[in-house]
Amino acid sequence: MVYMRYLFILLAFIAVNLISSQPALSDGVSTVQMELRGYDEITLPEGTFIPVMPVQEISTETCPEGYKVKFVSTNDLFMYETNIIPRDTEFYGYIEKIHEPIVGTNASMKIKITKLVMKDGFEIPIKGYLYSSNDNLIGGELTPPEKWEKVPHYQSRFQGISWNHRSATLQIRPGGTRCMGVHTRIPAGEQQIIVLTAPASVTHTFNE
Secondary structure, three states: OHHHHHHHHHHHHHHOOOOOOOOEEOOOOHHHHHHHHOOOOOEEEEOOEEEEEEEEEOOOOOOOOOOEEEEEEEEEEEOOOOEEEEEOOOEEEEEEEEEEEEEEEEEEEEEEEEEEEOHHHHEEEEEEEOOOOOOOEEOOOOOEEEEEEEEEEEEEEEEEOEEEEEEEEEEEEOOOOOOOOOOOOEEEOEEEEEEEOOEEEEEEOOOO
16 A cells, blocks of 8 residues: 555656646647747738749740749848848749630740749748739730731812712721731740739748
8 A cells, every 4th residue: 555655656746747847838828839929920912013034934835834934033022121032032833824826816824933932942832923914824915917908998079069079098907817826935034023812921031
């Protein structure tokens, strides 16, 4: 019976030491978690424009759907006096959709951006597209007419008391068909813009 009492006291002593060695809790939250709670994220809102340039040529002729692309930012992006996205930050994505050239329309593509990588290697997932005013579709312009036609245009001239004399002038109008479309390309180093399509939480800033 005495041995059982000593065993119980020993177990109770071990349990008290284990509990006291754990981080202090307040409302179920550890001390480490409470320290992190005071950290403020900076959120880049949807619609933010980020100036970038591609590091390689991107073309609907040579790049298939799913082709991975890389851009680098060309300017520092500040918010609240903090350099959120420094110049030369890398952006990665892929060609989401390609439309081949057809008669009357040039080729087009949509480029989706999925993450940015700071110069120290820290990665942040983002949602965005390479921007264009045509719903972020790069290319897709109408092609010029295949030929132009000369069409006479008649005008009446007033003579005396009546309109009885007609003269003709030639006008040039586009024909009924357009040229075959061409492939769309983005040269390496050309200035482009990434637009965020969802808010991006920046939890890390790079200080040189």
